[in-house]
Amino acid sequence: MNTPTACIPLSEIKTKPSTSAAAPDPGRFPLDQWYVAGFSSELADKPLARTFLGQKVVLFRTGAGQVAALEDRCCHRSLPLSCGTVEGTGVRCGYHGMLYAPSGQCIEIPGQERIPSKARVRAYHVVEKNQIVWIWMPKAEGAEPTRTPPDYPYHDDPRYKFGSGNYHYQAPWQLIHDNLLDLSHLGYVHLKTIGGNARLHMNAEMKVTSEGDGVKVVRLMPGSTPPPTYKAAWPFGEQCDRWQEIEFDVSHLRIWTGAVEPGTDAIDDPGRGGFHMRGFHGITPETDDTCHYFWSMSSTKHPDMPDNIEAVIEQTAFTFDEDRAIIEAQYRNMLQFGERATWTDIHVDVGGNRARRIVAKLLEQQRGGAA
Structure with missing residues (x-):
């Protein structure tokens, strides 16, 4: 069985960041599709790191029960957000404590009142249905889903x-x-x-x-x-x-x-x-x-x-x-x-x-x- 690992070993980190998350290759996999990201039972009190269609994603459930998916990267120093912790309103980076809402917007920077508008990461549309978590993988970043996830x-x-x-x-x-x-x-x-x-x-x-x-x-x-x-x-x-x-x-x-x-x-x-x-x-x-x-x-x-x-x-x-x-x-x-x-x-x-x-x-x- 697969046991996802939150933090990547140092030996596997590339010096040049991948651009796949920002620009998905339209020739590799069908886009504008709902794909399975996991099951409801997998999301408890910890962030979950997975890669879908070449794009690194962190999944988590807020204190209110909302399931969210963000690109697995803090906008400050690029630590995977999956190395952090889940709190009531979002996921907190495990490096300097920046807190991200399900929208991808940073909503708290410890020790700093002003939050730059660019302090955000990509958010994905996710839907929890029939105890399955579906993620919309769009051709154009930020594009809205064109249909609802399948029924099961x-x-x-x-x-x-x-x-x-x-x-x-x-x-x-x-x-x-x-x-x-x-x-x-x-x-x-x-x-x-x-x-x-x-x-x-x-x-x-x-x-x-x-x-x-x-x-x-x-x-x-x-x-x-x-x-x-x-x-x-x-x-x-x-x-x-x-x-x-x-x-x-x-x-x-x-x-x-x-x-x-x-x-x-x-x-x-x-x-x-x-x-x-x-x-x-x-x-x-x-x-x-x-x-x-x-x-x-x-x-x-x-x-x-x-x-x-x-x-x-x-x-x-x-x-x-x-x-x-x-x-x-x-x-x-x-x-x-x-x-x-x-x-x-x-x-x-x-x-x-x-x-x-x-x-x-x-x-x-x-x-x-x-x-």
């Missing part, structure tokens, strides 16, 4: 219980898109948890559709052997009918998986019962080669197995450990082989390829607008 009601739905976590990946963000849009790998990578018959996974009935900047992949697998996670959470017999529905958005994916007893509900019925797992996957780029992965798993509970969520969350985390090992090894190999690391697509790659085309389209539009 399952964190607040009494039919579900959920747990969450986050990872820091040493790999580009789109490799995770590829992985999540192709669940055929479950039968090979996740045998101890949510896997199952590998051949059945590879031959599952699959439908891929696109609408706007989204992609949806639906996979149906009737007659499946319940994998270990399903057996731990629901009293399945020898077989179950499984479904997998993956919805891609530029900043996150929603994955609805589960199973019903054979001969009960149809697995393509939106109102089907049985065992449900609703996964939220916020994939936020950090740099060209690293990213944040914020995940949650919301699960239904069987009346005879009310504590199933603990087993589901534990095995979900184990599953993501396995995915990270695969993806980071994949990327290391890509770097090692360089231009020789070309890819040959197969039938399960349709969803991931469509997602890549969407990202490429958005980046091309940004470059055109910047010119």
